[in-house]
Amino acid sequence: MSNFGNGEGQEEFPILCETCLGPNPYIRMTRERGGKACKICDRPFTVYRWQPGSNARFKKTELCITCAKMKNVCQTCVLDLQYGLPVQVRDSVLEEHERMSTPISDVNREFMIESIEREMANGGAHASGLLTGELSHFGAGYGKAPSAAAHKALEGLRKKEPYYQRNRAHICSFFVKGTCNRGKNCPYRHEMPVTGELSQQNIRDRYIGQNDPVARKLMNRAEEKAKVGLSPPEDPTITTLWIGGIEAKMSEEDIRSKFMPYGAMTLRLVPTKNCAFVTYATRQGAENAARNLAGKLIVDGVHLRMSWGKRSNTGSSAGAGASLGPATVPGSAAPVPYPGAAAPAMPPPGSGPMLYPSQDPKQLAAKLPVG
Numbered sequence: 501m502s503n504f505g506n507g508e509g510q511e512e513f514p515i516l517c518e519t520c521l522g523p524n525p526y527i528r529m530t531r532e533r534g535g536k537a538c539k540i541c542d543r544p545f546t547v548y549r550w551q552p553g554s555n556a557r558f559k560k561t562e563l564c565i566t567c568a569k570m571k572n573v574c575q576t577c578v579l580d581l582q583y584g585l586p587v588q589v590r591d592s593v594l595e596e597h598e599r600m601s602t603p604i605s606d607v608n609r610e611f612m613i614e615s616i617e618r619e620m621a622n623g624g625a626h627a628s629g630l631l632t633g634e635l636s637h638f639g640a641g642y643g644k645a646p647s648a649a650a651h652k653a654l655e656g657l658r659k660k661e662p663y664y665q666r667n668r669a670h671i672c673s674f675f676v677k678g679t680c681n682r683g684k685n686c687p688y689r690h691e692m693p694v695t696g697e698l699s700q701q702n703i704r705d706r707y708i709g710q711n712d713p714v715a716r717k718l719m720n721r722a723e724e725k726a727k728v729g730l731s732p733p734e735d736p737t738i739t740t741l742w743i744g745g746i747e748a749k750m751s752e753e754d755i756r757s758k759f760m761p762y763g764a765m766t767l768r769l770v771p772t773k774n775c776a777f778v779t780y781a782t783r784q785g786a787e788n789a790a791r792n793l794a795g796k797l798i799v800d801g802v803h804l805r806m807s808w809g810k811r812s813n814t815g816s817s818a819g820a821g822a823s824l825g826p827a828t829v830p831g832s833a834a835p836v837p838y839p840g841a842a843a844p845a846m847p848p849p850g851s852g853p854m855l856y857p858s859q860d861p862k863q864l865a866a867k868l869p870v871g
Contacts, residue, residue, distance in 0.1 A: 514576075515568045515574065515581070516561075516574055516575060517574040519664060520552060520574055520577050520666075521552060522664065523552075524553065532546065532547045534546070536560075538563055541564060541566070541610065541613050548561045552664070552667045553664065556669065557668065557669045560576065562575060563707070566617055567707070573707065578706045583654045583657070584659055585657055585658055587706060587709035588709040588715035589719060590709075591709045592715075593646075593650050593654055593657075647801055648801060669689050672686055676693065697716075698713050700713065701714065732808070739780045739786045741778045741807070742806065742809055743777070743778060743804050744804065744807075745775075745802065746769070746776055746804065747774070747800070750800050750802070752769060759793075762780070762789040763780050763782055763789075764785065777809065790806065790808065
């Protein structure tokens with residue numbers, strides 16, 4: 501890549517996400533140098549135009565390559581290249597030192613873009629990092645690599661597969677008016693347009709990371725999912741919370757300190773399953789902890805999962821995925837029941853060893869030989 505000055509780079513290929521590129525890598529593109537002004541810096545740049553599928557609409561680049569590298573976003577949909585999320589969602593999860601704010605003022609924005617272009621043209625750290633892959637997945641000038649906790653949170657929000665439905669054809673305006681006579685031969689969609697805030701999207705707001713309706717929808721969906729997952733169970737006797745994703749580096753005191761402010765509690769770690777159980781003395785304390793820590797529980801930089809415990813068949817409260825069974829006292833063949841369970845009847849002295857029901861032929865209705 502070279503000649504980044506004057507707002508028009510002589511790049512060989514645009515920066516696109518997998519969704520905008522389409523399922524077929526062998527596509528035709530038209531290239532027009534200086535064909536349009538960038539939606540962010542208002543400078544002319546090379547515009548690419550292509551069709552990502554047989555039934556898809558034609559798409560084109562909306563940002564110059566420098567602005568796309570600054571935020572590590574696609575030149576067309578302005579979504580993050582690694583996670584496919586809006587900038588507002590990504591920045592809300594990242595730490596302050598991991599993100600890069602975009603100047604609102606035209607003068608400051610122009611100065612920043614010129615500085616980055618000059619560094620790229622001179623073969624600076626950003627340019628060499630982009631060509632050799634030594635930098636993180638973020639583009640030139642965009643902070644540092646995300647922490648492990650931020651990466652895990654963003655992975656949970658992203659789509660696992662490309663969302664090619666976003667490339668569908670535009671809605672037929674004649675169909676909306678009721679005058680389209682092409683029928684099935686019409687290359688546009690015969691659907692009514694969707695109204696609401698999602699129809700009022702702005703590329704500049706999405707790039708800066710503010711007032712983005714798509715970002716608000718994703719964040720609201722994540723919050724609702726967390727609330728539903730931690731809604732109090734109907735059984736009022738359940739006061740146990742299950743904590744998952746615990747790592748060996750975490751100490752018991754670090755985990756306990758997160759839950760102590762909400763009431764008297766006991767903590768039981770299960771290292772073999774990387775989980776723990778927090779049991780509160782009162783139901784109110786458990787509800788307060790679940791309400792305040794849902795989706796926000798971070799220990800040693802790691803996001804931990806949380807859910808309510810479940811009532812087992814024996815009447816005790818256990819966490820999600822826990823497997824509780826009767827314990828056995830060493831040196832004894834008889835199982836030790838849980839508190840409140842009836843003790844097994846002991847055989848009279850001299851009658852031989854005690855047998856479990858599955859070992860006693862009489863309990864299985866077997867016919868014993870006579871004589």
